[in-house]
Amino acid sequence: MYCTRAVWQPKGCQAAFAFGRDTMKVHDFAYRVAMRTIELLEEKQHYKVSEENRKDVGQAIIKEIDALIKQSS
Numbered sequence: 001m002y003c004t005r006a007v008w009q010p011k012g013c014q015a016a017f018a019f020g021r022d023t024m025k026v027h028d029f030a031y032r033v034a035m036r037t038i039e040l041l042e043e044k045q046h047y048k049v050s051e052e053n054r055k056d057v058g059q060a061i062i063k064e065i066d067a068l069i070k071q072s073s
Contacts, residue, residue, distance in 0.1 A: 027065050034061045 034057055041047040049057075 026069065027062055030061050030065045030068070031058055034058060 035054065038049045038054060038057065042049060
């Protein structure tokens with residue numbers, strides 16, 4: 001399941017973690033958080049993010065997630 005407003009959806013994610021009884025891929029989780037952050041900016045700050053920028057942000061998060069995980073360890 002992905003953010004319904006996103007055009008691009010990540011594929012081929014490898015890492016996973018347990019969240020309650022459900023297992024969610026870390027890459028998917030990071031992507032969802034990024035897309036939700038964009039939605040909140042639009043709702044709370046009346047900031048409009050184009051679909052192209054959403055795609056770019058989603059791709060950047062997926063590319064950077066492994067490095068971000070290493071930084072937080």
